[in-house]
Amino acid sequence: MKFDFTEEQKSMMEVGRDFAEKEILPTQEQDEKSHHFRKETFKKMAELGFFGCVIPEKYGGNETGHLCAALLTEEIGRVSASWTLPFNMQMWGPAFTILNYGNEEQKEKYIPALVNGDVIGAFAITEPNSGSDVAGMGTTATETDDGYILNGQKMWISNAQTADMSLVYAYTDKAKKHKGISCFLVNMKNNPGIKTAAIETKLGLFCAPTGEIAFEDAKIPKSALLGQKGEGFKICMWQLNNTRLGCAARGVGIARGCHEHAIKYALERTQFGQPIAEFEMIQDQLALMYVEYEAARLLVLKAAYEKDQGNIGNTLSVSTAKYYAAEAAVNASGLAMKVFGSYGYSSEYPVERFFRDAKSLQTVEGTSNIQKVIIARAILSK
Amino acid sequence: MNIVVCVKRVPDTETKIKIGGEGTKIDPAGVEFIISPFDEFAVEEAIRVKEKLGKGEITILSLGSADAQTIMRKAYAMGADKGVHLNDPSECQDTLAEAQALAAALKGMQFDLLLFGKQAVDYDNGAVGVQVAKLLNIPVVTRIIKLDVADGKAIVERESDMGKEIVEVKLPAAFTAEKGLNEPRYPKLMDIMKAKKKPLEEKPAQLEAPKLSIVKMDYPPARPPGKIVGEGEEAVPALVNLLKNEAKAL
């Protein structure tokens, strides 16, 4: 077992760090305030190959792997949790799922365009009345002679209003329950049956677009089906087990951002004639943040490493990492806020943003409770 | 067009410097090392020249300990083709000895452009580029902020004591890069992976006995503790009074 990063991995972390600090940080404050998704930042990520980490060279990727992607996510997340979303979505979402389940035509049509950023991708599972209970979804795809007709509503969809294409999960046969769900590759633009709207009422992650999608007799061709009919639930679970790793890495990034800011502040801020870092109760908070960050990071790296070794379906490792990293991020942001005192409560300092952004991790792509269910089932079946 | 770029591994500018136990070198523990920022401008410029001309080869030359290869790989990932590492386990502190070793290695190399940073942000002497050029008997233009190459010569813009200058120089020539020359690119992930496959030759640096020695290294004298005069514009009259009568700075 080796804990050293390779020179290449170190270089990639450096690129991630430089990118976050030079391309995201300078405009972060104003973009977060105005809920602005900066398309040119997205394009720059594409140019550097960020979206190609887990994609073979044949489709425009660089095969640097899941571990590299997790490290990049951490580096970006320590500056901006918002920006890890479009990054992870583009790569672990549609592109990697199409790579695994798509036919050659679908792969060639979508993957290179997703990797080079010409096409913005999304995936649509959640609905107003169906979250953790994926099979409770109401969206349907009715087969016709020349395709399918989609009807239904999706909510809390990352990139909904900016996406050019989306994986859409819908029932082709409600009677078969979860085995009646299918997955479709849907072109989001220029379809009169598809309407999207931004969700402006979220607590954080303001630079990452989130929205809802309404399908009203939206016609899509036969070729839109990904994998087999009825395979949607399986694809969905497979996909979530990848995108969840991104959430976990985002949590690690947030935890790190919080503890770095807290350490810096604790060394600068003086009260009672000494830096507050000298006080043991502050030290307790800093130590806790570090321990949880370090533990979360190791869980993420292990899960990513397993994927790079070919074990893509490593649900136990991924859910363990996702659960722990989400909690670590939330704890770290809470502790950092305490270290910062009233400045932690001020929107002029980054801590309150981390606090808001971290909370999302206990909900997205399987709540913390769902992760515990997955973990328990896995360890009980052993 | 063959281009050689000399680069040096230095502590990150955001790093605090701690003096090591022997008192004549810094303590490298916990220090992030980077390619010297001005050298990075030089690497970027070499790549831009190559891209513009559509041909050429970029060689990276670095003198330093074995760790120098890390920053050479960074230059490879940006777009350099190959490199030579002049291994110096002693971490020489004499710029002239370093320049002589670089010049000795360059004598066996073919190049049209020889690029340096205007200074390495460690010892800050800002002399190696000029020293190497003189030792090789080629012209040198320092602190360039623009470089155009055509027909066996280069037209450059440089910062001078007078302001700015346009200088024309016959090739082969040496140049030292100033901030403003360009904005270095981020290496692409794919190119980072490819960098490890590019050739890197290692040979011992031919260093003569240094003609100077570091007696000791010190921290800068501490500034006397300052005071917060007050908050907001109400504090301004008190500040002006202090500047005038206490500091005598106005």
Place this chain on the structure above:
Amino acid sequence: MGNNVLIFAEQMGGKFRSVAYEAICQGKKMAQGLGGKAIAVAIGAGVEAAAKDLGQYGADKVIVVDNAKLKDFTVDAYGKAFSEVVSKNDPAVVLLAATFQGKDLGGYASAALGAPLSSDCTEWASLDGGIQVKRPIYAGKAYVTVKFNSQPAVISLRPKVFLADAPDASKSAEVEKIDLALSDDDFRSVVKEIIAKTAGKIDVIEADIIVSGGRGLKGPEGFAVLEELAGLLGAAVGASRTVVDEGWRPHSDQIGQTGKVVSPKLYIACGISGAIQHLAGMRTSKCIVAINKDPEAPIFSTADYGIVGDLFKVVPALTAEIKKAIG
């Protein structure tokens, strides 16, 4: 083994610069310690006339290389002329000002003569018949004391650290004019055009007062309040790295480890948090004032005086107050 000190007397457009006087004054003191003479070297076109006046600052002798071809400074031509003069005179020390020219010329002479070099020295002392210097490294985060094991030592002095003594009008130096053969090879680099500094704009290196701005200025427009204060004080306007990287101010205004290292009489830092690399570039200023809305900003621990507050209110108030104070 010589015991003279040879000093490059830097000139611009035929006029010697104040750094030349600084160097000559120190050169004279070094020469006294070494038991030798202070010999100034003036290179250029039309520099002969003023050369003898260098005696007023302590030069015992001035060697003049006056040649129409040397109108513009290039490292190659000036370097050739300077190092030939040096090698003919076998000095113990070659002294220059650590300006752009001085650093370049020092490097050339060092290579030409195989002589050890230390740039940008801020202290020197006589030691065992030689000179020992102290100089900043890592942009001033540390200092080294350097001893030379070979002669001559090429030393450049940081401008504005050693002040020139008042000229003694009763003194005059012996002037020796020499002709050097310059070949085409010495003019492989040619200055085609000089773009002078913007009129009225004061360079941060030369300024006695610097008003400097950081991210707190919020954008290029924000610098207007600093320009107004600087205009009143006859000060230069400096900038932090962030501001320059954002393109709000030109690179030549940047203060810090990858910009200029300055030591003015008064440095007013506005909306600058005080990153290590910035502090390195200005910590040797005689008096530092910090204006920042963040009371925990590291700049306050380096400043002599601080005001916590919104710079867009404090700086205009400061301008108005100084206007009153200086009438």
